[in-house]
Amino acid sequence: MVGGVFVDLSMHLQQKMETKLALAPQLKQALGILKFSMQELENYIRDEANANSLIEINEQHDREILIEMARLHQGELYSYTNAEDESFDPLTQVASKEESIELFLMEQLAMQKHLERVEKEVILYYIRSLNGDGYLDCDVEEVADYFNLPISQCENLLEIFQSFDPAGIGARSLLECLVLQLKRKEDAPKLSISLVQNHLEDLADQRFDFLAQLFNTSEEEVLSVLSYIQTLNPHPLIQTEDEKTEYIVPDLIVEEFNGEYIIQINDRYLPKISINKEYEELLRANANPETNDYLKTKLSDALLLMKGIEQRHETLYKVTKVILEKQKPFLQSGKKALQPLRLKDVAEIVELHESTISRAISDKYIQTPLGVFPLKALFMRGVKTESGSVESIITIKDKIKAIIENENVKKPYSDQKISNLLLLEGIQIARRTVAKYREELGFLQSTKRARDSK
Structure with a gap:
């Protein structure tokens, strides 16, 4: 009794209904796979394969790309009859050499399916004319004369080659090397390209007051641009000891064909996965219950992984298709033609949640005829x-x-x-x-x- 009033201190069991959102393991895995970058997905597949004896991975790269690289490597085009012959092994033709920047550049060249044979030979000539720093050690006029092509065509092919990674590759001077890198950087200061193209010597001579007056800005701004330029790599093929160059592998490839843009999921670098036949047969043989349950669980995990990757590709394709339908002017005219586009707009069309769209474009890159861009860059407020x-x-x-x-x-x-x-x-x-x-x-x-x- 408290103050003349009885207080019931006994415990009561009450039912309380609450609504909580809990993600099923399958959905959680699928969303995780969707968000993975190409490198993260590759690592995830390998980890899952190491932990699951029913998963087999096939390390062989895309056969078509390897055959094309083999042709480039030999300096001639093999006939498809030879290429399909059992004795023809693209791996021995390409991978026998020590892995090098030449191999990496040839791999990018092999992906340029829109080029004619002679055009690929020109770019291969450029690749083999690089000096140790990554600069082009030949004249375009010399190349045009060698291949009996117009100089303008060889200039255009050089521009394609200079769009390869690493940024700055194929430059003919320090100035061109820096400009090639600046053009790829969205956060480059406004005056950076103009200063590099026209006033590199003034920057080197520290004529900051002159440049500030010339561009109607402050010396601090000029110094800021100089600091940014100093972060660029004047030698594309030379790395510092602590630096490891990471090359971007696009998740999607877009090519123009008869005025239409074709979207391709770039999964050729991912390990191909399948179910181990021996363990599958063991499961069918109906082994003891404990082994049977173990194999069933592992089989379920393997199928979920395969389904998750398939769903990732389907979602990426649908999302990218909507983006490119809206941003077709960008593909035709460049960045200034980008149209306003929000996550919400895409989500409504593909009937997915905005968070799913966000996962789909996170850390994803798209290769277009204009170059390689983060998928996020195609969204514009x-x-x-x-x-x-x-x-x-x-x-x-x-x-x-x-x-x-x-x-x-x-x-x-x-x-x-x-x-x-x-x-x-x-x-x-x-x-x-x-x-x-x-x-x-x-x-x-x-x-x-x-x-x-x-």
């Missing part, structure tokens, strides 16, 4: 206009750039004024967002632009 259309951030930045470049230099527009001018075009964007984009474009605020113009 946008701003809805009064008309209901959506303008991409790139387009809005271009508009801000045009407004600033055409302003009265003695009376520059404030960020709020730029916001108001965009509103006249039906684009509602906050002043602080304008300030953010202006800074990303490398423009100073209006008061400093006015002061610098005096």
Whole structure:
């Protein structure tokens, strides 16, 4: 009794209903496989094979690629009759040599299925004309004369070769090597390419005040660009002792055919898996119950792994198909043609959750006719206009750039004024967002632009 009131301190057993979301092991595994990068998936397959005696892995790479590499390696095209003959072993033709950068470059060349035979021979010539630093040790005119081709065609083939990894390969000078690397880096400072192309000697001579005045910016900004440039590798084939070059293996390959874009899942580097026949026969022979249960569990695990990889490929294909349907202008015209695209947009079309789309594009790369890009790079935020259309951030930045470049230099527009001018075009964007984009474009605020113009 407490204060004249009886308090029941006895324990009662009550039922309480709660809703909890628990992922089934199969779904958890499938989502994990979907998120894996190519390297992570390869490691996961090997780990699973080591832990499961029913899983067999086949190390042989894609036969078509190896045959093509063998042809390139021999400097001639084998007939398909020879290639299919049992005595013809692409592995002995290619892998007999010590693994080298030449092998890696030839592997990339073998993937260029759209090239004619003579065009592949030209790029093979380039590969074999590299010096120890990765620079091209021949003239394009010399190559054009040797193959009896137009110089312009050989220049185009050199551009294809220079799109190979590592970045900077096939450059003809330090300047070209640095520019090739900068063009691949999305986070490269705005002035970096211009400074390298036109003022590399001024940077080396530390003429920071001159460059700051020339580009209407601060010395700190020039120093920042120089620091970024110093992170580049002037010798593409030379690594530091502590550095290991990691080459990007694209998860997807997109090729143009008669104006259409064909998507291919690039699984040729993954170990091929199958069920061990001996253990499968042992299971069918109905061994003792304990062994039978063990084998059934391992068989179930093996089939789940195979199903998970299959689902990964299907999801990647569906997601990429939607992305490319939206970003076809990008494939035709480059980065400036990227259209606004959100995870939500893709999720609604493929009828999957946004988190699944996020997993599908995480650490994935896509090889396109324009180069290799992170799949995430094909998503672009946008701003809805009064008309209901959506303008991409790139387009809005271009508009801000045009407004600033055409302003009265003695009376520059404030960020709020730029916001108001965009509103006249039906684009509602906050002043602080304008300030953010202006800074990303490398423009100073209006008061400093006015002061610098005096």
